[in-house]
Amino acid sequence: METVGKWILAVGSAAASYFFGGWSGVLGALLVFVILDYLTGIAAAGMSGTLKSNTGLFDIARKGLIFAMVAVGHLVDGILGDGHMFRDAIAFFYIANELLSITENAGKMGLSVPDVIQRAIDVLKGKSGGNDKDKELVRMQARKQGNAQGIDVSHHNGSIDFKRVAADGGISLRG
Template sequence: MNSWIKGMAAVGGSLLTLLYGGWSELLTALCVFMTVDFITGWVAAGMAGKLSSNVGFKGIARKMSILLIVALGHLMDGVLGTQNELFESACIYFYLANEALSIIENTGRMGLPIPDVLKKAIAVISEKAEKEEER
């Protein structure tokens, strides 16, 4: 059993390295944003009495699709020989901004006020995403 777990960890680590070139702070931020978005969406739907396992499944499928697109961005960087993970970073910045906006929308549906500093931080992420797309 212990060997099986070690083998699965090795396969998982190898797959992550292949798809993302290792783990970065940007990937960590994206995963945290996606998790917070899912949780806030779930809570907002529950508060509105519209909680649905079918909608939740679609949300998880969308999150997995985001990770696949980011992996494609990383692979494009490798094929094209781009510096500083250009395509992968552009994908992550785009989805970070998208997830942040969704989180704000979800918390707004829950009746929570949004701090101005958070709104400004999201604007900065959006600007970075636009700059990465222009490159």
């Protein structure tokens, strides 16, 4: 039995080295956040009565896919050079995503979540309920041949006095 354990450890270490370029603090943090998100998700679903085995199974597959994406980032890093830029960038993205999910799960379990954090979660998930102050979305004008290129931010501050802006040298107005 001891030999089997040593083989599992050796194969796991070789796989981590190949797929992730070895184990690092970033990957350890990602692993902790993934586990915490899964556990808080189970707890939140259990408290709300929506706990289902199929959902839990798919969540495990999704968590595995996170590490597959990190492995792809490492393989891209191997093509481009020796750094871990893509691997770590992908890992940081998923760490942030898992942190938001953990916070959301905590809110579902009745833990108070600061309003600013809850608004950030709602905005990132597109659920701010139509409140333009919370959305802070930037709207782009569709590209057409005669259009001036720019960003319409008028929904943030009401109407824009374009003649005054042009007089200040901010834009040029065509005819």
